[in-house]
Amino acid sequence: xxxxxxxxEPEERKASCTSLHLSYWKSLKLLGFLDVENTPCARHSILYxxxxxxxxxxxxxxxxxxxxRSCDVGVGGFIxxxxxxxxxxxxxxxxxxxxxxxxxxxxxxxxxxxxxHLDPERxxxxxxxx
Amino acid sequence: MAHAAQVxxxxxxxxxxxxxxxxxxxxxxxxxxxxxxVLYALFLTLTTKLTNTSISDAQEMETVWTILPAIILVLIxxxxxxxxxxxxxxxxxxxxxxxxxxxxxxTYEYTDYGGLIFNSYMLPPLFLEPGDLRLLDVDNRVVLPxxxxxxxxITSQDVLHSWAIPTLGLKTDxxxxxxxxxTFTATRPGVYYGQCSEICGANHSFMPIVLELIPLxxxxxxxxxxx
Numbered sequence: 001x002x003x004x005x006x007x008x009e010p011e012e013r014k015a016s017c018t019s020l021h022l023s024y025w026k027s028l029k030l031l032g033f034l035d036v037e038n039t040p041c042a043r044h045s046i047l048y049x050x051x052x053x054x055x056x057x058x059x060x061x062x063x064x065x066x067x068x069r070s071c072d073v074g075v076g077g078f079i080x081x082x083x084x085x086x087x088x089x090x091x092x093x094x095x096x097x098x099x100x101x102x103x104x105x106x107x108x109x110x111x112x113x114x115x116x117h118l119d120p121e122r123x124x125x126x127x128x129x130x
Numbered sequence: 131m132a133h134a135a136q137v138x139x140x141x142x143x144x145x146x147x148x149x150x151x152x153x154x155x156x157x158x159x160x161x162x163x164x165x166x167x168v169l170y171a172l173f174l175t176l177t178t179k180l181t182n183t184s185i186s187d188a189q190e191m192e193t194v195w196t197i198l199p200a201i202i203l204v205l206i207x208x209x210x211x212x213x214x215x216x217x218x219x220x221x222x223x224x225x226x227x228x229x230x231x232x233x234x235x236x237t238y239e240y241t242d243y244g245g246l247i248f249n250s251y252m253l254p255p256l257f258l259e260p261g262d263l264r265l266l267d268v269d270n271r272v273v274l275p276x277x278x279x280x281x282x283x284i285t286s287q288d289v290l291h292s293w294a295i296p297t298l299g300l301k302t303d304x305x306x307x308x309x310x311x312x313t314f315t316a317t318r319p320g321v322y323y324g325q326c327s328e329i330c331g332a333n334h335s336f337m338p339i340v341l342e343l344i345p346l347x348x349x350x351x352x353x354x355x356x357x
């Protein structure tokens with residue numbers, strides 16, 4: 001990972017190592033372990049959960065004027081909204097990954113078989129013209 | 131490899147590891163929410179002025195805190211079992227390598243296309259070149275092709291060892307008298323490090339594993355093969 005610095009470029013390597021460490025220490029971890037920045041969908045879910053918590057808690061307080069119960073509703077709202085957004089986002093993320101994988105495989109096949117009898121486009125055009 | 135003070139998982143180099151990272155994120159989010167709820171309950175307990183000495187039962191609450199954890203466990207178990215069965219799939223490997231653990235080095239055997247057997251010792255600090263990694267680099271790396279399914283047969287010649295590469299999501303025990311099998315398909319070239327993961331004596335921490343993954347074309351024409 002850290003190769004010996006060449007005579008012409010010691011600053012670049014130092015800067016890249018420093019920036020690597022800085023970027024690691026800059027990542028926000030909720031409760032010390034949930035890396036919100038680098039986990040897909042986490043930031044989105046936590047933000048919507050916080051919004052849901054404020055809306056639910058404040059709304060309940062406006063209707064009932066009960067502070068303690070409103071806090072409980074707020075916490076419950078946070079958990080439910082976060083979970084709901086999380087599963088919804090992860091489901092879409094999983095679908096997107098599958099589509100990316102299919103596209104990647106098809107691109108590879110096209111590059112490999114272009115011009116040959118196994119070319120998927122030739123098969124498709126042949127079947128449509130028939 | 132891991133960088134200094136790294137706590138999280140390394141970037142994935144195989145599809146199984148990608149799935150493991152996704153599952154890890156899923157479980158961590160559930161853990162976070164449970165911890166949040168528990169911290170809130172603790173806060174309420176510490177700040178309440180209510181004292182009730184005549185509680186006899188709380189059937190509804192007990193029902194909720196029995197059923198809810200069961201549902202949470204099912205939500206965690208289903209993806210976990212999916213990945214477990216995925217790791218057991220053997221998808222027609224194109225290459226088989228044997229890895230034999232010794233005290234305190236690894237022996238690798240490429241016997242598919244000829245006989246190549248070599249030992250892999252950790253480079254002692256005195257023999258390190260500038261840029262080499264202390265306690266991680268070895269004299270002979272395991273060279274393998276990228277995007278080709280590889281089967282590793284792992285065993286030991288003396289005591290228990292464990293052949294582990296975190297970035298590939300691999301950890302398989304090397305047990306004397308037993309042959310364990312693991313398969314993997316690497317998705318990107320590079321040099322990947324692992325360390326023995328089963329206590330095996332004084333130099334247990336000093337028998338690393340280094341995998342060098344190269345494109346298949348270069349692998350086929352390289353000096354790894356002896357025909």
